[in-house]
Amino acid sequence: MYCEPSFNVRFKANTKSNSASGDKNGNYIHKTALIGPNVILGRNNYIGPYSIIGFPAEHKTFWGENMRPKFGKVIIGDNNIITSHVTIDAGTENITLVGNDCWILKGAYVGHDCNIEDNVTLSAHVLLGGHSIVMEGVNMGLGSMCHQRSIIGSYSMVGMGSVITKKSTILPFDTVIGKPARFLKRNIQKLSLFTDCQQLAEHNRFLQLVSQNH
Numbered sequence: 001m002y003c004e005p006s007f008n009v010r011f012k013a014n015t016k017s018n019s020a021s022g023d024k025n026g027n028y029i030h031k032t033a034l035i036g037p038n039v040i041l042g043r044n045n046y047i048g049p050y051s052i053i054g055f056p057a058e059h060k061t062f063w064g065e066n067m068r069p070k071f072g073k074v075i076i077g078d079n080n081i082i083t084s085h086v087t088i089d090a091g092t093e094n095i096t097l098v099g100n101d102c103w104i105l106k107g108a109y110v111g112h113d114c115n116i117e118d119n120v121t122l123s124a125h126v127l128l129g130g131h132s133i134v135m136e137g138v139n140m141g142l143g144s145m146c147h148q149r150s151i152i153g154s155y156s157m158v159g160m161g162s163v164i165t166k167k168s169t170i171l172p173f174d175t176v177i178g179k180p181a182r183f184l185k186r187n188i189q190k191l192s193l194f195t196d197c198q199q200l201a202e203h204n205r206f207l208q209l210v211s212q213n214h
């Protein structure tokens with residue numbers, strides 16, 4: 001199941017002499033970014049300086065033997081902007097997933113086995129504990145963070161600096177703030193883009209994910 005590259009050999013920075021290079025799929029990868037061979041990358045992604053994608057999770061059970069870490073998979077879709085110093089850890093039990101059209105900004109950390117759906121924004125220095133699911137269209141404000149196995153409802157807005165704890169419930173289309181994160185108001189701007197039926201579908205999807213993840 002695990003792809004195990006020989007450490008320090010295949011995990012090289014992009015060594016082209018330009019400051020960045022594009023691959024045949026239109027991915028633009030800065031030369032200082034480290035991307036493992038266990039990472040499947042779609043098309044037209046931007047990966048900025050010093051980003052580290054696919055290194056092993058700091059997970060005692062999955063570290064491996066004789067100081068040889070295990071490298072689970074990461075799959076990244078299309079058209080994502082991943083700016084500098086972003087870390088996306090390799091999966092352990094599952095694959096770490098990033099969908100399409102996401103913005104993952106400077107210093108953000110995506111823990112192992114997280115599932116970032118489409119059109120998600122993780123602002124600078126957002127921290128996601130492992131196995132968390134960030135549903136479609138979520139916007140997480142500067143420096144917000146979540147406990148492992150959190151599920152953040154679609155099209156919700158998480159205020160800057162908020163802390164999502166085990167007990168926090170972030171329903172689709174809600175705006176939450178504070179430590180611990182609490183409901184502030186509905187995300188009217190996003191609600192107006194969806195029919196009642198579509199909103200209900202997102203709620204049902206949220207409930208389904210919650211029942212699967214716990």
Ligand SMILES: CC(C)(COP(=O)(O)OP(=O)(O)OC[C@H]1O[C@@H](n2cnc3c(N)ncnc32)[C@H](O)[C@@H]1OP(=O)(O)O)[C@@H](O)C(=O)NCCC(=O)NCCS
Pocket residue numbers: 123124140141142157158159160161162175176177178184
């Ligand atoms: C959550 C947020 C969307 C709310 O914005 P808003 O609807 O304009 O709300 P307001 O600024 O009017 O604040 C409403 C109340 O919530 C409080 N509040 C707002 N954001 C808060 C936050 N992040 N944490 C704690 N309290 C917050 C305000 O103090 C205010 O409280 P009060 O009614 O007691 O005075 C906004 O504050 C936020 O955090 N945006 C994210 C910013 C960001 O990360 N930008 C990324 C740049 S790359």
